[in-house]
Amino acid sequence: MALFWRKGYLATSLADLTAATGLSRSSFYASFGEKRALFIECLDLFAERTRQLLLDARTTMPPVDAIEHFFAHSFDGVGAVRDTWGCMMVNTVLEAAGVDDGLRSRASDLLQRMNALFVDTLVAAGLPLSDAEIWADIIMTLNEGLRVESRRRVPGDRRRVQVRTMIGMLRVAIATSSPHIGDRRNPRRTS
Numbered sequence: 001m002a003l004f005w006r007k008g009y010l011a012t013s014l015a016d017l018t019a020a021t022g023l024s025r026s027s028f029y030a031s032f033g034e035k036r037a038l039f040i041e042c043l044d045l046f047a048e049r050t051r052q053l054l055l056d057a058r059t060t061m062p063p064v065d066a067i068e069h070f071f072a073h074s075f076d077g078v079g080a081v082r083d084t085w086g087c088m089m090v091n092t093v094l095e096a097a098g099v100d101d102g103l104r105s106r107a108s109d110l111l112q113r114m115n116a117l118f119v120d121t122l123v124a125a126g127l128p129l130s131d132a133e134i135w136a137d138i139i140m141t142l143n144e145g146l147r148v149e150s151r152r153r154v155p156g157d158r159r160r161v162q163v164r165t166m167i168g169m170l171r172v173a174i175a176t177s178s179p180h181i182g183d184r185r186n187p188r189r190t191s
Contacts, residue, residue: 001042001045001046001088003016003017003020004039004042004043004088005042005046005085005088005091006085008091008092008095009035009036009039009092009095009096009100009103010095010099012035012039014028014035017035017038036103039103040103040106042088043088043089043092043103043106043107043110044110046088046089047088047089047110047113047114050087050089050114051113051114051117053069053070053073054066054067054070054114054117054118054121055117057069057070058121058124062125063121063122063124063125064125064167064170064171064174066121067118067121067139067167067170068163068167071143071146071163071167072160072163074146084150084151084153085150085151086147086148086150086151087143087144087147088107089107089110089111089114090107090111090144090147090148091147091151092104092106092107093107093108093111094148111140111144114140114143115136115137115140116136118132118135118136118139118140119132119133119136122135122136122170122174125174126174126177127173127174127177128177131173131177135170135173138166139166139170142162142163142166146159146162146163
């Protein structure tokens with residue numbers, strides 16, 4: 001998984017995979033089948049571990065604190081080297097766009113599952129569903145952008161400021177729970 005995460009699907013060769021696993025070509029094919037099947041297993045594992053990070057945090061802390069923990073772990077928990085690898089799901093969407101619609105679609109679906117988990121977390125924090133959906137989209141946009149910034153090697157301190165700002169705005173939105181930014185049926189006008 002780490003090899004695919006770091007290099008991407010296309011740049012990871014069979015020689016890379018046999019070196020990483022210690023298997024011969026024939027043993028690799030016997031164990032994993034084709035490279036694509038192994039990549040999909042790794043992508044799914046990465047997605048599940050990412051979701052589990054937020055799910056585990058939700059069992060021990062309030063919902064917004066769990067979201068903050070999710071982002072803090074992203075910068076501090078994976079180590080300095082992996083911090084420059086981005087997110088395997090985001091990397092796959094970018095790498096596969098226009099090249100491999102199946103992989104792009106798979107990674108997009110996994111990101112959508114993460115978005116749904118953010119919606120659930122925000123509803124648990126007290127936001128109405130319509131607002132939670134909008135905020136989850138905002139969180140995912142920031143999340144995906146931060147992962148691209150990590151690949152660009154933007155310093156973690158700059159990314160932490162972005163997260164703190166978003167978390168602060170989110171806390172205010174939850175505390176006031178008005179205006180309902182996602183309620184298009186009854187929009188409130190403010191002057």
